[in-house]
Amino acid sequence: MTDDDLRGAILAQVARLRPGTTCCPSRIARDLSEDWRPLMDPLRRLALRMAAEGDIAVLQKGRPVGPDPRGPIRLARR
Numbered sequence: 001m002t003d004d005d006l007r008g009a010i011l012a013q014v015a016r017l018r019p020g021t022t023c024c025p026s027r028i029a030r031d032l033s034e035d036w037r038p039l040m041d042p043l044r045r046l047a048l049r050m051a052a053e054g055d056i057a058v059l060q061k062g063r064p065v066g067p068d069p070r071g072p073i074r075l076a077r078r
Helices: 003-016 025-032 037-052
Strands: 057-060 074-076
Touching: 003 025, 003 037, 003 074, 025 037, 037 057
Parallel strands: none
Antiparallel strands: 057 074
């Protein structure tokens, strides 16, 4: 799975979110593959890069995260 595939999946999922809602990156990974766990690290890294570029928001406990968050993250519209 390429970064372009993952980027497209992230953008599609985030576009479907209602304003003010978030999604877990694992939802995206599960939609992409039955063997979804290996996708989690690449999805997380790409989501953080996309957030730094202003494409999406990456949150923890409803707040934007820095470049190296620990623990669960959520994805949202920018």
